Amino acid sequence: MSTSPTAVPEEASIDSLRDAFSQSHNAVQWLARMVRSFRSVNAGEDVALHWDDERKAFVTDEFAEGLKMELRLPELTLQFLEHGQPVKHELQMEGRSPAQVEAWLLVELLHRGLDRSRFSKDLPYDIPNAMAGDNVEYSPEFREGELKKILAWFTAAADLLKNIARKSSGKDDDPSRLTLRTKDFSLDASVALLGQAQPSPGDRQICVRFYPLRAGAVDPHYLVSRTEPTATAPDIFEIIKVSGTTADEIAGAKVAKKIADAVAKLQKLAAQ
Incomplete structure (x- = not known):
């Protein structure tokens, strides 16, 4: 493989990059689900997140009193923020299935006194290669590069x-x-x-x-x-x-x- 910085990646590299994008795009949806579950959002719209350059993270707006959530790259780590400060019990998504991520979120909502029954995985749009259930896992360590x-x-x-x-x-x-x-x-x-x-x-x-x-x-x-x-x-x-x-x-x-x-x-x- 050519190491030229301007070379077009070979097909295997493109496939690997596409998989990494798919995993990160899927991971971002947990932030969207949290916002849509606890804030009034127009039914047909996607969710606007914000880029925190210092933390290298996508961050929600406040969806409950003083509460936000972020997804950090490149490790694909989910973490709640209380009044702008990261809290304990972050979730590193390596080896986690979507079902395990959902279970972690529900426990964290319980710890913060929020009604877990309001949480919904439903989204008003589809994304390519959507991940769901227990049969697929996030693998940021494998796709670290x-x-x-x-x-x-x-x-x-x-x-x-x-x-x-x-x-x-x-x-x-x-x-x-x-x-x-x-x-x-x-x-x-x-x-x-x-x-x-x-x-x-x-x-x-x-x-x-x-x-x-x-x-x-x-x-x-x-x-x-x-x-x-x-x-x-x-x-x-x-x-x-x-x-x-x-x-x-x-x-x-x-x-x-x-x-x-x-x-x-x-x-x-x-x-x-």
Whole structure:
């Protein structure tokens, strides 16, 4: 196998990476289930999580008083957070089946005085290669190298998205958070239109979204879109393809320029 950093991985490497993505995508659904079980969420929508760069984790919003939950990469560890602080009894998912993960969650809910009967595994969407029951296990130790690559992808993409959001706002301390969409495993940031303050949900805005997958296949790319609040105005978008799988190829200067150019074009169109 070639060791060139720009080489396209052989099929065996692609299969291994696809399996690691599948495991992490499945693991993220436990966060989505927790939010949907204890918060009012629109029936047809996926759940928006947030990226914590310091802890290398996807994190829920608060779903009970002072309570959140995170999934850390690359080890696929679930942990509750109370008032922002990690609590004891984390779950390392190595060798655990989905049924065992569910049992751990139910015990943790009991310890925190939450009604376990509210917890539901049901989701309003399907994901590729969904894991369920006792016949399949998470294996992050076996896929350690691939999961570290996934972490590098998300870290690089997160840095790029944050930089784009800061430049568009003109503020180095821009407070916008990065959002992970649990259905398609995409990471996105909102970008203000020209002359617009930090956009709020429902505003006209530009969204830059990083997709590591397409229909369950490893296919890293970005989607730059301008959303419109009215149903009669269609979204306008541009797809930015990524040529390789290293962190620099995922979010290096060449990709950053293509995205910045697409954002600038959509901002000008919106101002007309």
